[in-house]
């Protein structure tokens with residue numbers, strides 16, 4: 374038994390799904406379509422070549438904006454690795470990131486985490502909005518504080534004026550729609566679920582608290598749209614089974 378358990382773990386990590394899937398979505402109006410790249414759940418643990426490959430893919434799609442929906446790392450001491458990845462994203466005019474539950478759990482300084490982004494020209498949104506003027510279109514982005522471990526709030530913004538909601542846990546989509554039933558035609562981007570991370574041919578063994586009834590992909594509620602990314606990295610255990618990492622390239 375003492376040999377079997379580690380052997381099974383090693384075998385599972387060898388089978389780990391590492392191929393980055395690109396999910397292409399189109400929610401663009403007929404005029405002035407914009408390209409938005411959505412990544413999530415980096416859980417960055419080092420200067421992993423997979424992230425360089427992802428950065429190359431992102432840069433080559435020439436996006437107008439890139440957003441990260443939380444879980445940047447799982448433990449303290451990874452800000453240098455995070456900066457290393459962000460420095461590889463070049464020529465992207467509009468960039469925003471939010472917190473997930475793991476930043477709170479990591480014990481890392483949230484002030485220094487914010488500095489890593491802001492010193493590189495990113496908007497770091499914790500219950501904050503940013504207005505982007507892109508190719509003649511005005512886009513208002515709201516980034517929520519973490520639903521499970523932070524204090525999410527929409528009190529400083531009229532949600533009707535928001536075009537794009539960045540949330541970490543998909544359950545917050547339900548909460549916001551319940552609280553603002555007149556909200557229509559909004560796009561919400563989330564992560565958190567890792568698509569199940571360990572699945573039996575796609576059927577998740579477990580979905581974390583805050584996933585609600587969502588696993589991956591596109592959902593609709595009250596004429597609003599939610600895209601749930603499977604994320605790029607892994608939390609414990611450090612491998613994926615039948616759940617590839619992904620990123621969204623969204624016409625918006």
Ligand SMILES: [Fe+2]
Nearest residue numbers: 414444565608
């Ligand atoms: Fe995560």
